[in-house]
Amino acid sequence: MTHHRKLDRRQFFTSAAAVGGGLTLGWQIPGGAIPGLAQTVVAREVGIWVVIHPDDVTTVRIARSEMGQGTLTGLAQLVAEELECDWSKVRAEYVAPEVNHANKRAWGDMSTGGSRGIRTSVDYVRKGGAAARMMLTEAAARQWGVPVGECAAANSVVTHRPSGRTLRYGHLAEAAAKLEVPKEVPLKDPKDWKIIGQGLKRIDTAERLDGSLTFAIDVKLPGMLNASIAQSPVFGGKLQSWDAAKALAMKGVRHVVKLDDQTIAVVADGWWQANQALKAMPIVWDEGAHAKADSAQIAAFVKTGLDAAEAGVSQKKGDVAAAFAGAAKKIEAVYGSQFLNHATMEPMNCTARYDADGKLEIWVPTQNGEAAHAAAAQAAGLSLDKVKVNKLHLGGGFGRRGQSDYVRQSVQIAMQIPGRPIKLIWSREEDMQHGFYRPITQCKLTGALDAQGNVTGLHMRIAGQSILAHLFPSRLTNGIDTLQFQGVNAEEFGYAGIPNLLVDHAMRNTHVPVGFWRGVNHNQNAVYMECFIDELALAAGKDPLEFRRGLLTQRPKHLAVLNVAAEKAGWGKPLPAGVHRGICQNYGFGSYCAAVAEVSVSAQGKLKIHRIVCAVDPGHAVNPDQIAAQTEGSFVYGLSALLISENTVKNGRIAEGNFDSYEVMRLEGMPKVETHVVPSGGFWGGIGEPTIAVAAPAVLNAIFAATGKRIRTLPLKHHDLRRA
């Protein structure tokens, strides 16, 4: 913590005024500095995480991105717990990526994905709060001339216990800010927590109720122009020719800009004008090698992986071949799932202004401030210190905004129109057809049962596309994408009681770009494994809950959440006529989850999901109400994928263009979701993603109970659920 004194404050407060100041004081126009704030703030910065104002208002700095998951509030709770401040006076502000860079990443990792926002920063943000509390307490002790040990802090007040004298944090902040940041910073015992573990209301809800929150798409800057973009409809295709004159003749159109071989944009006064002109402009594409690719071909290609000799191994235990040879019953099933766009409600967008003096500023909704910073600098050919990044809250992320393609593009346009802020907004169709899709996979599962119905062997062969191969090939391990095994690798897999086990993956990469989609490969793997476990239970003649319990004996935490979900849902107890249950469990992103779904299927085959009961053990639960909100929301996202959402490939391109063809769950379809947060303590699990994995398999298993139909390919809308 000693490097804190070396921070480049001047640079920080340029940003704090523009971004953080805006967050703290109510959004100003981003980029519009607030005169005078910098000085005030510098003097009251107690350590690097906390700024305390004269009225005790406490600004907590946040390095991660808020996209609806409540991380701003959760991280502030962690800091406030140790700071012993008045929670009602806590505000938050973003740390600017260039400031983090200039200060040797003093605020740590800014990437907000993998449900890591809280769990990987718990120690240093809590220490930041604790250090500030120690400095404030020390400042009070010095003012009174008493030993610091006689002073205690609570609720933004330091009390001298023997005399009962008090001093407010707002009064102490300037003196505290001048003290050395302590090196030894002990943290509170969890049993003493007052703010962590409370289902507190989010600190950033009010601005989401009256239209006042400025998303990046809402940024207004003097002289700003708007851009609409077209990328090669076929992935890998190239621009061949276009008729710029046609677009330029239209009202409000200022520029037609080629970005690179695959991308062209129309820039106009208004965005609708830009988009209309883009649509009217004749563009000829060289569609390249994949112009004829379609979903059927891709499915056939992926299928070749199911029996391929070559596969990367995740788990290998005992001898599955021998187990199958000696089995009383051998069960085999093939599953599959589709490509899926993230479809954040706020389409991809970024605003950039390049000034002729060689400076660049961007306004961006990003899950990774540092990646956006680097992408902008690279696109401009500038060093990082010449690029200023204004992070704005995201209108949804779900993994999509960890990529910086739209950042690069906005800079590519702005570089060609110096001095003018350029707001690039992707149309919904562009967003739908140029995503980083949830990868397509198939899975063959083979299981062996002995005469007593015990599982003696299991082979899970996954075939399909690798995210790492597409995005980060350097992170492959001996050619293996270890992420492909999420939930079914040795660390996460629950069914450790199976004596002979093989889990492997045959990579089958297509020309469709893939990426991290909320829950990532847990989504597909949990469907495959948890439905197949039900298939094995059926073959063994056992109850799905009892069958799982028998396989989870070595995994007490997996078992515990399963039992909570079963108990809360009343597993085994009578249900209304026609209603049936399904159960499943999954461990991922550091948290244990289980769910029980209750469904009915009408004579006409119409599915109704009545209720899903979910149990989640994230170790420590920072904010149980936000955990419930994330569980509810993740189920809507996961059930959309199960039921109706699908991206298909025709003539090399994504066939769906908008929400009229890419269906997603609406209010009517959402079941009642009941969340039971059961933190067992001792670890910090993620929350944004883990629960999503248990929604779909619980429903599929319930559908089987209701209809006797085992649905193995998604989405469900292609299946007839009428009883055979």
Add this chain to the structure above:
Amino acid sequence: MIKLSVNGKTHQVDVDPETPLLWVIREQIGLTGTKYGCGVAACGSCTVHVDGVAQRSCSIPVGSVGQAKITTIEGLSRDASHPVQKAWLAHQVPQCGYCQSGQIMAAAALLKEKPKPTDADIDAAMTNICRCGTYQRVRAAIHTAAGNKA
């Protein structure tokens, strides 16, 4: 020049009459609480009130609005005191918040038409997309705003 009444104020805007009302509200009038989500009236992020009725402003040419009174999220109340906004806060409905202007405007219009909506009424009226999946809380908050028992 097109004359437009938004949140009780009259605006003169110099735009192509075919321009969707959404973009006029956002770019000419400068009220950005109304959002672009799809441009084809499929998602509801752009929902505003046109003479008190919830409409998707992305698919209304501004030239067709005429004398109609437009209300956007910014004009729903002066201080977020509309019963729907208060219920939204109490139930902690928003996650990312992007669709919530549209959700709130749709809910407010529903309650105006049906002060005591049933679940079926809510199902039918609330067709706006929320990718964060806040629907359970949207439903609960509408019941609260209506004074319905939970």
